[in-house]
Amino acid sequence: MKKTKAEAGETIQLLLQTGKQHFAKYGYAKTALEDIVKDSGLTRGALYHHFKNKEGLFFAVIESIQKQIAQNIEQQASKSSDQWEQLSLGCRAFITSAIEPDHKQIILIDGPVVIGWNRWRQLDANHSMRLLYNQLEQMQKNGCFLSLSVESLTHSLSGAMNESALWIAEKGSFDSIDEAMHVLDVYFEGLKQTN
Amino acid sequence: MKKTKAEAGETIQLLLQTGKQHFAKYGYAKTALEDIVKDSGLTRGALYHHFKNKEGLFFAVIESIQKQIAQNIEQQASKSSDQWEQLSLGCRAFITSAIEPDHKQIILIDGPVVIGWNRWRQLDANHSMRLLYNQLEQMQKNGCFLSLSVESLTHSLSGAMNESALWIAEKGSFDSIDEAMHVLDVYFEGLKQTN
DNA sequence: ATTTTAACATACATACTGTATGTATGTAAA
DNA sequence: TTTACATACATACAGTATGTATGTTAAAAT
Structure with missing residues (x-):
């Protein structure tokens, strides 16, 4: 189940992209992490492995923009x-x-x-x-x-x-x-x- | 237990004032209604009786400001x-x-x-x-x-x-x-x- | 080849909002 | 003055969302 480094990078990008879409569409407060990971085909575990928390993901999204x-x-x-x-x-x-x-x-x-x-x-x-x-x-x-x-x-x-x-x-x-x-x-x- | 109209008015003012303090100090997201009512010596019931919800209280606070x-x-x-x-x-x-x-x-x-x-x-x-x-x-x-x-x-x-x-x-x-x-x-x- | 560690999944603890329900009291009409 | 009802709360609970602890598997490292 452990993926290669490149695959993990893709996971991060996927979370960033999906997160961006949700944050843009619903706003930070009304965005549920559950929905982000579901849309990404992942679970909360993946998200919390790569990002500290909801704010951490949001921060990363902001940086890219x-x-x-x-x-x-x-x-x-x-x-x-x-x-x-x-x-x-x-x-x-x-x-x-x-x-x-x-x-x-x-x-x-x-x-x-x-x-x-x-x-x-x-x-x-x-x-x-x-x-x-x-x-x-x-x-x-x-x-x-x-x-x-x-x-x-x-x-x-x-x-x-x-x-x-x-x-x-x-x-x-x-x-x-x-x-x-x-x-x-x-x-x-x-x-x-x-x- | 029912208070007179004037007393109810005081309750509203108390909630507004306490709410204002908490919103100003902690920001909207990190303000817990539980803390507001506790500080006011009231309960959630009082708050939800006079205001629709958290946003409603915030709206009222904003209006006064x-x-x-x-x-x-x-x-x-x-x-x-x-x-x-x-x-x-x-x-x-x-x-x-x-x-x-x-x-x-x-x-x-x-x-x-x-x-x-x-x-x-x-x-x-x-x-x-x-x-x-x-x-x-x-x-x-x-x-x-x-x-x-x-x-x-x-x-x-x-x-x-x-x-x-x-x-x-x-x-x-x-x-x-x-x-x-x-x-x-x-x-x-x-x-x-x-x- | 063995150990270690990264990349997740799953289950759960915690916290907070909002709602449903109960109760006591003021108020107005009969 | 008593009855009917509305108002002003209190309490308990349900729902939802975040964050954490732990387990599992496979890639890296040694």
Whole structure:
């Protein structure tokens, strides 16, 4: 009954994938581990062997999504060499990634609540908020918005994007992305005139 | 054993208050109703008589906090007759109210997750986001930021304030409020130049 | 070849929510 | 003033979900 290492890896991936689907569809609280393992053709034993507990599985799911989103942001931002345009492109990429049905509930709603706000922020160095912070910090080094706290600005913009993304996802219309980005661009106009 | 109406009212208030304390301290998920009723010197029967379920009690707690915060916002905003200053004062009042230890966990973290994002928005007409929307709508009618969607702007600013408040609460320093407000004021500069 | 250990399955303990039922008391009408 | 009923709880229990302890089998390690 013991499987080979590669097979065990597949088991982990299966649990991650199935878990992601359930967490995305039902939310963390209403997701039953029993259903996840049943859908995976496994038992509670498998899950608790590979993950510490429900929160552990959720944490792992979040990590994989975060990596994907961060990759997306970097890819889009790198399409321009202008720092303000990079910022704008990165923000749009975040919103676009975040509202994907598989991501929305996990990233925008349950994530910070379940794993706690502190751990949420520390998640990993490639977390999307980190990318935002780095970009803003670089811009400040280049002389932009010198009077502002980059940390404060990061959280402010991050929050604006999170809530905007939720609103967009709710409306279901992709035009809303443009509206939200328009608002952000207006903020950026204010930032450009700050020193 | 049946108590008079007034006494029953006190029971409700007691449950609300004790519930608020537990929800604020431990978060919704880790709060046990058993502990609430024990702390109140009551039993599950009393709680389930006056409230539909755990979520019902939480909802009632949220409502009372929302009312308090909204009242605070209106009071502060009314101190000026300049619409931009009203906006700024209202925002500061929201942040200041939201970071109070008794409010933070309930309003900023668990609220939207537990009762669902839709019901969260619809909560009541005096909900703080509604006040923000009304203020922005009025300003737009006066010719401000005509090219922007007020709805989009509302969510964007609301999200910025929520996340900023969480960050401020985390740091524990009241100077952070000024930093966050400084960022908001920079946004407002951008808004002022938009039509 | 033998030992060890990883990868599960199964059974069970625990905890918490919600419900069903019982009881005592206030209240209003006959 | 007594009867009928509703209200305000208490208590006991059922249902469900998490997490843990233990057993089993086969792959690795020695």
